[in-house]
Amino acid sequence: MIQIFHGAGSGASRKLLQDALSKDKVAGHEIRTLVGDKLTPRDLESTLYTASLFSTESIVLENLLGRLRSKDKDTCITMLVNYQGDKNIYLWDKKEITAPNLKKFPSAKISNSKAPTELFAFMESIYPGNVSRALSLLHEVVTGTEDIIVFTMLARQISYLIMIQSATIPKFSPWQMDKLRVQASKWSSKQLSNFLSELLKIDFAIKTGATKLSYTDHLDLLLTSLLR
Structure with missing residues (x-):
């Protein structure tokens, strides 16, 4: 499952993310956070496909979608879209993401927190x-x-x-x-x-x-x- 939290109301979007993570923690998930604007495909692949011996992981990727376009970014997005595993994936960005970027995730649940x-x-x-x-x-x-x-x-x-x-x-x-x-x-x-x-x-x-x-x-x- 992929959820995307974005929007100019970054405080509100951050709270929505924390609420989702709190539910995962109650369910016994281990939370792993990655810095999206520096993420490489190799690191993402390792995170997605390395299984934890003790619990299910939830992965948080911060500021990946708002990152400047690059080959690494495009490859990471493709990997996420094609991911079929059981880990919950949360994409959080501090600003509003453009519609073309969001359309790359047709099955994702998207929350846009507007500016107050x-x-x-x-x-x-x-x-x-x-x-x-x-x-x-x-x-x-x-x-x-x-x-x-x-x-x-x-x-x-x-x-x-x-x-x-x-x-x-x-x-x-x-x-x-x-x-x-x-x-x-x-x-x-x-x-x-x-x-x-x-x-x-x-x-x-x-x-x-x-x-x-x-x-x-x-x-x-x-x-x-x-x-x-």
Whole structure:
């Protein structure tokens, strides 16, 4: 049996995974977790077809489906789709997986945890003079959504506002466009460019190990500075 847990609401999807694993533990299953974004076909084959002498295994593969496409990834997916053994397989990803990737698992049970409404409220709260509200929503959102997802969506939101100001129209419904125009009108183009530049600096610093602060820590400092 294969189950897939994904979606922008990573906290909720993680809880669904843990609930499923708890049931397996009660049934006497041994839980084995593999890092999907570094998984090789050889390691997966060994895990799938090596039997435990004492119990049935449940296998958790984290962030395999959201991994960049590669020969190893494609081979691993093919192996999973063709697997006929008795081990329970759980695929968990910290973001929403595209429909083409999900269609590769026609027999899988799929749970998509949507982003919480607070996340969209947070995006709409990003404008000068609204620092208290924005920080409150930020800390509410990161309790149920991974901070890197919040960070990525914020960078995308600022990019949309820059597009609106430059008369480049994103493909949104009229009501979404109205909200973006109102939000963009509260910023100068220089402020938005600086905002996006600071976000890129934060992302680079975290990914290169130049800072020990988390995305949430950096957003705390940045929003306090820019939304006063």
